[in-house]
Amino acid sequence: MANVNGKDFTEILKLSPKYLLGIVIFSGGLSLIGNSDLASPLGIEELYNSYNTWITIILIISSSLLLGHLIWHLGLIIKGKFQDRSLDKFRKKRLKDLTPEEKAILSFYIIKNTRSQKLNYTNGAVRELEYWKIIYRSSELGNMRSGFSYNIQPWAWEYLKKNPHLVETPIDHILL
Known part of the structure; x- marks a missing residue:
């Protein structure tokens, strides 16, 4: 595996959700296929067995980051709705x-x-x-x-x- 130092890891944290989704799908698909009977015919059985731990770690981290993005954006939407409602209330009071x-x-x-x-x-x-x-x-x-x-x-x-x-x-x- 590549050397993961602090700088490289912070770059991973800055990834856009569209890239995180790709990583989640790729590592998740690799995990599913690597554990199935399809791994041998596809020639990924040896790859999966060698890097199973890393694939799982990547899946967990990228899924967590993607979930974090989702929660953050949902929070912004909810906050915006409450602010709009509060602002409308204030504007009606102003009228x-x-x-x-x-x-x-x-x-x-x-x-x-x-x-x-x-x-x-x-x-x-x-x-x-x-x-x-x-x-x-x-x-x-x-x-x-x-x-x-x-x-x-x-x-x-x-x-x-x-x-x-x-x-x-x-x-x-x-x-x-």
């Missing part, structure tokens, strides 16, 4: 504490029943709503005079359609 200017911007979407409007990029209320991902700039084409197109996020659209009182201002009652 309950809007400034009059923010209410005016968002009420336009609801009153006009549209998901897009032109807004000034330099407006602080617009930037605040964009920062909290309540609205987003849907086009890079625009200018300071006519504004840029901003769309309301789908979750905010649905939430404000169900709770229009959150964007009502006293003037809205007169206009309606």
Whole structure:
């Protein structure tokens, strides 16, 4: 076997899951075939008997590393879902504490029943709503005079359609 020093071993730990899967399949297949009646006709019986211990060690280590990758990525997915849920909760809370200017911007979407409007990029209320991902700039084409197109996020659209009182201002009652 090759000399395995600390540097070589750390390189093995850095292997991508696709390579680890290949190693698991190869060493697992070799272990299965080496223990069966097919080993002799395939000419791997002597190879398997000589390196059985190493093949088993490689199988265990690569399987463990692959399982570690899988658990790590599942953890990231679960963490992301919880963070998204938490962030959505915070954003909905933020919609309950809007400034009059923010209410005016968002009420336009609801009153006009549209998901897009032109807004000034330099407006602080617009930037605040964009920062909290309540609205987003849907086009890079625009200018300071006519504004840029901003769309309301789908979750905010649905939430404000169900709770229009959150964007009502006293003037809205007169206009309606």
